[in-house]
Structure formats: structure tokens, C-alpha cells
Amino acid sequence: MSGAEKIQVKVTEITPLNELVTRFRFERIDGGHLPTFSGGAHTVVEMQDGGITRLNPYSLMSSPFDQSSYTISVRRDDQGRGGSLFMHQQVKLGDEMTISYPVNLFSLDLRARKHLFLAGGIGITPFLAQIKQLELLHGHWELHYACRNEGLASYADQLTDRHPNETHLYYDDQDQVIDLKNLLRGQPLGTHVYVCGPKGMIDWVRNTASADGWPEDCVHYEEFLAPQPGKPFEVRLAKSDKVIHVGENESLLEAIEREGVDAPYLCRGGACGQCETVVLDHDGNFVHRDHWLTDEEKAAGKKIMPCVSRFEGKALVLDR
Amino acid sequence: MTIQFNDESFRDDYTFHNSDWAIKRFPFPFHEDSYMYSVNMEQHKGGPEGSVYEMRFDVDEHYVSEMKDRALVLDQDPLRCQSLPHMTLAGWDLLELIMVSKSEDYPDLFELHRNGNQWRWINKPMGIDHSFTFMDETTLPYGPMEYITRQAQGDFVVLDQRDEMLWMDAGMVTTQADWSLDFDIGMNFFEWHAPVPKAHEMGIFKRALKFLLNIQQGAPARRLNWTMTVNPLLDTSPENYHQWGIQKTTLTPENIGHKQHLRVELQTFFRLPRSNALVFPIRCYLCSFQDLMTAPKWGRRLHRVIRDLPDELATYKGFIDNRPMMLDYLSQFDDGLPTSAGVWPDLETEPPLAK
Ligand code: HEM
Ligand code: FES
Numbered sequence: 083m084s085g086a087e088k089i090q091v092k093v094t095e096i097t098p099l100n101e102l103v104t105r106f107r108f109e110r111i112d113g114g115h116l117p118t119f120s121g122g123a124h125t126v127v128e129m130q131d132g133g134i135t136r137l138n139p140y141s142l143m144s145s146p147f148d149q150s151s152y153t154i155s156v157r158r159d160d161q162g163r164g165g166s167l168f169m170h171q172q173v174k175l176g177d178e179m180t181i182s183y184p185v186n187l188f189s190l191d192l193r194a195r196k197h198l199f200l201a202g203g204i205g206i207t208p209f210l211a212q213i214k215q216l217e218l219l220h221g222h223w224e225l226h227y228a229c230r231n232e233g234l235a236s237y238a239d240q241l242t243d244r245h246p247n248e249t250h251l252y253y254d255d256q257d258q259v260i261d262l263k264n265l266l267r268g269q270p271l272g273t274h275v276y277v278c279g280p281k282g283m284i285d286w287v288r289n290t291a292s293a294d295g296w297p298e299d300c301v302h303y304e305e306f307l308a309p310q311p312g313k314p315f316e317v318r319l320a321k322s323d324k325v326i327h328v329g330e331n332e333s334l335l336e337a338i339e340r341e342g343v344d345a346p347y348l349c350r351g352g353a354c355g356q357c358e359t360v361v362l363d364h365d366g367n368f369v370h371r372d373h374w375l376t377d378e379e380k381a382a383g384k385k386i387m388p389c390v391s392r393f394e395g396k397a398l399v400l401d402r
Numbered sequence: 403m404t405i406q407f408n409d410e411s412f413r414d415d416y417t418f419h420n421s422d423w424a425i426k427r428f429p430f431p432f433h434e435d436s437y438m439y440s441v442n443m444e445q446h447k448g449g450p451e452g453s454v455y456e457m458r459f460d461v462d463e464h465y466v467s468e469m470k471d472r473a474l475v476l477d478q479d480p481l482r483c484q485s486l487p488h489m490t491l492a493g494w495d496l497l498e499l500i501m502v503s504k505s506e507d508y509p510d511l512f513e514l515h516r517n518g519n520q521w522r523w524i525n526k527p528m529g530i531d532h533s534f535t536f537m538d539e540t541t542l543p544y545g546p547m548e549y550i551t552r553q554a555q556g557d558f559v560v561l562d563q564r565d566e567m568l569w570m571d572a573g574m575v576t577t578q579a580d581w582s583l584d585f586d587i588g589m590n591f592f593e594w595h596a597p598v599p600k601a602h603e604m605g606i607f608k609r610a611l612k613f614l615l616n617i618q619q620g621a622p623a624r625r626l627n628w629t630m631t632v633n634p635l636l637d638t639s640p641e642n643y644h645q646w647g648i649q650k651t652t653l654t655p656e657n658i659g660h661k662q663h664l665r666v667e668l669q670t671f672f673r674l675p676r677s678n679a680l681v682f683p684i685r686c687y688l689c690s691f692q693d694l695m696t697a698p699k700w701g702r703r704l705h706r707v708i709r710d711l712p713d714e715l716a717t718y719k720g721f722i723d724n725r726p727m728m729l730d731y732l733s734q735f736d737d738g739l740p741t742s743a744g745v746w747p748d749l750e751t752e753p754p755l756a757k
Contacts, residue, residue: 087620117619120678146676183620189678191564192488215676219491299565348616356616 085126085137085347086182089116093177094151103204103236104170105143105155111178115149119184121212122276122304125152126182126350131168134332135339138165138308139351141207141278142184145214152181155236157204163311163331187353188278188304190215195272197223200260200287202279203230206237208304209278213245226260228252228283262290276302305373308351309333312369312392318399319343320362334388338402345388345402352390359386359400366395404510407466407527413474418634420693424463426747428689429454429666430697431626433745435706439601439715441609446624446670454668455624458503459554460685461511466527468555468577468636475576475637476552481584482639483548485560485572492560492572493547494537495674496681500550525553547572556668556685559583561591563680568614570594571679577636577686579629579665580720585640599714614671617680622672630721630728631665634688653724658731659692662724664704691731697747698755701735708732 095107110116119142129136140154156169173179188208190197197216199209206227216223225245229235231253241249252258266275275296277287284303291301311331318325319338328337335357338345348356352372361384370380372387379385386393386400410417420428431437449455454462475482485493501523505514513524519536530553534541542549551558551574560572568591575583586594591611601607617623631638632650653661668685695701708716709729716722737757742748 086618118675119619120676123678183618184675185618186678189563192491192562192677193486348618354616355612 086185088128088180088182091116091152091179091181093173093175093179095153096173096175099155099236100234102234103155103157105153106169106173107151107153108179108181109151116152117183118149119146119211120186120189121146121215122188122190122208123184123186123211124188124208124349124351125154125184127154127169128180129165129168129172131164131172134336136163136165136168136336137347137350138169139185139349141188141211141304143207143210145218146211147215147218155204155207159308161311162308163333165308185348185354187349188276188302190221190276191274191300191302193272194274194300195222196270196274197221198265198269198273198275199223199225199227200262200275200277200279200283201225201227202277202283203228203234204236205277205279205283205304207278209276210237212276213241224248224250226250226252226265228254228258228260228279231255262287263294266291266294266296274300274302276304278304281305304353309336309390310371310392313394315393315395315398317393318397319402320399321402328392333390334386334392338388343402347389350389352387355387357387357389359388359402360384361386361398362401363397363399364393364395365397366393368393405461405463405465405527408463410464410467412467412471412634412636416633416635418464418467418688420689421463425689425693425696426749427453427462428694429626429668429687430664430694430700430745430747431628431666432703432707433743435703435741436710437707437715438712439598439604439606441606441613443610443613443623443625443671446622446672454685454687457507458622458670458672459500459507459556459683460668461504461508461527461555465555469528469553471636472552472574472576479641482576483551483574484583484587485545485547486562486588489547489560489562489572489677489679490539490545492562492674492677492679492681493545495676495679496558496560497546497550498536499672499674499681500554504554528553548574554683556683559682559684560674561680561682563615563678566615567591568611568680576639578639578684579631579667579686580638580640580643582640597718599718600712614680617671617673619673619675622670624668624670627667627669629665629719630724631663631688632661632724634663634690636686636688650720650724653727655727655730658727659695660690662691662728662731663688664691664694691728695735697749697752698735699741699748699752701732701755702737702739703741705729705732705736 090111091108094109097105124139124141126137126139144153156166158170159166284305314330315328322343326337326341328334346356348354355374369392371390454460501514504512511526515522521536522533524531557575557577561568562571570586570589573583595607635646638646666687670683672681
């Protein structure tokens, strides 16, 4: 079996927050305790969407020490392949669903004297759990949260209410921008920086920190990668001796699974490295979208991460 | 089953002994007639009834005496237990994991009663009945990791996971096969494995690390490792090499059967929930050559493995000088018959020694 251990849950609360974001609460079907977790962890939610099984990762935002329920917030992506649309349109109160055990690819560095959180849009969710964890452990933190506008600033009210001194908000439509350079310069020794948001923001923070001499291991990031739709293509799976078709709205990994071939995975978001697959032969271009392979590996064309990456061209043969 | 705990020593007069039950369930590490390093990892999800793999943390007849030996070592050398400041949360995770596992797996020996953060822990074999506040260090006599590992067999290393790497940032290490926590503390996976021969070139550590980084909550893993120890010593540390190293020279053809022990480590790996750290329990099992020879299959196989082991491994494991004497002894138990696959003794089906 691939992926983390599974938990059967039911949906016990659905709360629309604004025009794009809805929060879901899960409790165990058998009434038992859910595992504790560490702030920054995600769960992979299984969705039976017509003929397709979708498995999408979402950050857990509830308190890591609260074993009665988990909550996630899902941002509707109208251009996406449908996972978030499924959550918004199909999931009803009381539905039974399968989620994975928590997996953390964005954990706090517990050595840090101070944690500086930089969130963009829905990237706020892992920080909500990390903040709850640090509050319990009496950690030192500060949050800078940028959103398109006030209406879309999920959880901003609650954060400013509870943590008025730690929370700083920025709205694009009011031309407010994080003064990153000065913010980074003003940090005490032993500070770790965490950024979660759109790719542009992550690159901006990493590059600015690096130019300012921050060691790489003090800058942590998590980008929300969902598989993107793309042109259909064919793949030959050499070991299983199958030729499969990858549709426009499914990922390569999903197509492999649909054909009954067991393939390893964990995050399904291009970050963990579990799904790494050897390319035996190809004639065409890769659309690498993961954070796992190095630029050299991507250029070499010998490996692909099927959870998020695609292919355009005549032929692709995988060692699977 | 209730366990009869032995009253025995792992030093001085060496009264350590295995019952027939303990010999039969000994984790013999060789699944075929030869041995080489490999990424030998599998899920740790139980095993045959009564085997050392069945429970999350195996408790056996040596429990009480091993814990006494640990207390002696810590008295003389407190640095065998260390935890860097950021590892306290992982210590609580470990305390919870062990208390929950043992009370569920051995309800007749251990009880855990939880009411919010008010916990009561009962350890019957050691006569402990202690109420404390979970996550409040002031309510325990030691830090959480030290408290619980003074009550759990085997060494424990707690690894922090940062930047796609594991760091040895805490541990309780008193039954080790010649390595030192005090030396390795703060090192990363490649640094503390530096002395191991061959495995680096074989790419074993790179693959093993990748596997470990991906170990998930609720899905522990395990592997076996082994070495040789003269006399049933738990504490074969570099710190005390001057005491146990010379004992290797006391081996004679007459005493080798009861003095020479195969030392097997059942190593398990658990992801810890709140800290996202990894804990690596290393449980040591000892069995004398003469006790091993009671299983004809093990006798045949051990001879072949030791005979064909590459010199680098025999040197690293510290028995190259004694290997000829071991082979003289073991060859008496090898009649050349084939052996069945797998690690189990297969006492009913394997033929008796034809010699
Ligand atoms: C994170 C968990 C682990 C810890 C803390 C750990 C620790 C150690 C230590 C301290 C040593 C002794 C090195 C010395 O001579 O100073 C050692 C040896 C070794 N380790 Fe690990 N190890 C871990 C995981 C693994 C894994 C997963 C493998 C898988 C292949 C492995 C393979 C080995 C081997 C082959 C040796 C040599 C053992 C011998 O020949 O007796 N280790 N390890
Ligand atoms: S499943 Fe994690 S990188 Fe593909």
C-alpha cells in the first residue's frame, strides 16, 4: 500500500468563510481520538469524484494537541482540476470520508529562538496550527500575512483579536506590501523564517533572505502545489507492461493508480520525493512542477515526479 | 502469559541466562547462509505470536535486571543520557508512546490512566505507581525521556528531523555495541555512520536516510543488526572499553560455548507526533553460542555466515582475532545439510545434526 495510514472520518461542520474559502471539520467515525500532530502537518483527503479518486493534501489548521477533531480550509480553485470544487460543491454535512494520518513536511525548527511566519492568502493554514502549538509551548513568534483584500483575509479577525501584537496584515488592494528587507534585518539572532503562499512569494522571500546572508536552513517554505490540468498524453509503464492514457484533468500518478498499478506517494504535492520515478525513454518535453528534483535532474530527463509533473510529446516510458 | 523475571547480572559474575522460551524466540538475524549489509527494513506491525516482533516494545524475562543494570551505568556516567534543549517535546512524545503501547500490549504488567493531562502510570514489575501532569516536567523525577527510558529495555536515540536530515539530538544509551552518545550527540546521519565499512560505497546510507525521513505517524518500521560479544555484557561502550575489551582475550576452546554471545539488535523507527522527531529504539538480545546450537538450523547457518563474512565486517564488528576459534567451535555443528529459508528455527521440520 502507498501513502500514509488511513483514518475514517465524518464531516461534522462545513463553514463558508468568504467567497472562496470554506472550512471543514472531521471527526472519527468510531468516535475515538485522532492522532496528535505537529504544526505544519497536512492530511491527504480522498474524494470519490465520479470515476476518479482524487487525493488532495490540505494543511491541518486545528490545534495539534486537540484529538477530538481536525479542521482544514479549502480555497476554491475554479481553474483547477476539480478537487477543491468537489470539496465545495459535493461534500455534505455527515458525509463519511477517508483521510490520511498527519504528515509533516513543514515542521517548526524547535531550536529557533523566534519563529517569523510569512503567509500569502490560503498559505495561512499551516501557521494557524503552528501558532496554537507555540502558544502551548510558550514559543516566541510573529506573523506577517498578505491577502488580496480584507474580504478574503481568512482568520485575520481572529488572529488580530487573540494576538494583536504578533499579527501584521497587508492588503494588496490597499497597496500594502511586507517591508521584507527591513523585517529580516530587524530579527534577533536565532530567528527562523517560514513562508507559505504562492510561488512568487516563496521565491521572493527565499531570494531576499539569501541575498541578505540568511543561512538556507533558517528559511523554511511550503508551497501549495496541486496538480494542474494539462494536455492529455500517453505513457508506457515498462514493469507492468501497460500503455496508459493520462487525461486532461487527472495527474500522471492518478492515471497510474486508475490502472491498478501501485505507485508510492506521500504528499501528492511535489515536495516529499516518495513518488520519484525513473524515466527509461522519452521523446518530447517534461513539464516538471515539483520541488523535489534539482534543476540538473530536471534537465537530465531521467526522473519524473508523477504526482504533479506532466509530459508533452510523442513517447514516454517509465520504470513502473 | 505472565513473564517470570530473571534475577541476573550483566557484569562481574555474569549470571545472565536465557530460558528455553527466550532461546526459541531469540531474533536470529540471518535469513540465508550468508550476510552482507543491505537496506533491510520492513514495517513494524506485529509478528508471529510470542515473537519479539509481536509488540511495539517487547518485554521479556530480562526486563527488571536490565533496568537495574541501566541504573548502575547512569550512576557512574550520567552522560549516557542526554537531551538537547529543543528535544523536550520529543521526550514527552516518547513517554506517551511507550506508556500507551505497554499498557495496551501488556495490561497485566502496566497501566495508564489518563484524565486530561493528569496521568497515573503503574509499572508493576518495577513497583512504580506515579501520578504526574503530562507536559509538566516539574512533576517527574527526571526529564520525560530519561524517566520513561529508565523503564524500557534497549537504548533509545531521538532524532530531530530538519532540512532533509536526521540529527542525533537526544538519547539514552547504556547497552550499545561500541559507540558513544556523548561523542555522536549533535551529529547527522552520515557523520555518525562514518566508521561503518563498505555500506557508504554501496549507497546504503543514502537510501536508508530517504526511507527514514519518510517514516510516518502510525507506520513504524524495523530492521535487525548484529555483532559479537564475549560474556553477556550489555554495556560495551567505548567509555568502558578498558574493562570489556580485554575480556575478548579470555576466550578458550573450552569456554567459548557459554562465553561467546551473538548480540542482536532489534531496531525500530517511530515518527513522534507533536515534535515530528523520529525515535530509534535499539533493543539488544544476547544468546550464547551453546544455546544457539540447540536449533540445528541455526548451528549450520551461523557457521557458514561467520566463515564467509568479509574481513572488513569481522574487523569492524571486533571479532576478527577470535574468528578462527569461533569457526573451530561452530564447524562441529555444521554437517553440510541444506537449511530452510528464513530466520525461524524450524525445530519440527529441520533435521537433527548428522555428525
Ligand atoms: C536513525 C536511526 C539510526 C541511528 C541512530 C543509527 C546509529 C548507528 C550507530 C551509532 C552506529 C555505530 C557506528 C560506529 O561504529 O560508531 C551504526 C552502525 C550501523 N548502521 Fe545505523 N543507525 C540508524 C539507522 C540505520 C539504518 C536505517 C540503517 C540501514 C541500513 C543503518 C545501518 C547501519 C549499519 C550497517 C551499521 C554497521 C553495523 C555493524 O556492522 O555492526 N543504520 N548505526
Ligand atoms: S508524492 Fe510527494 S513528491 Fe510526489
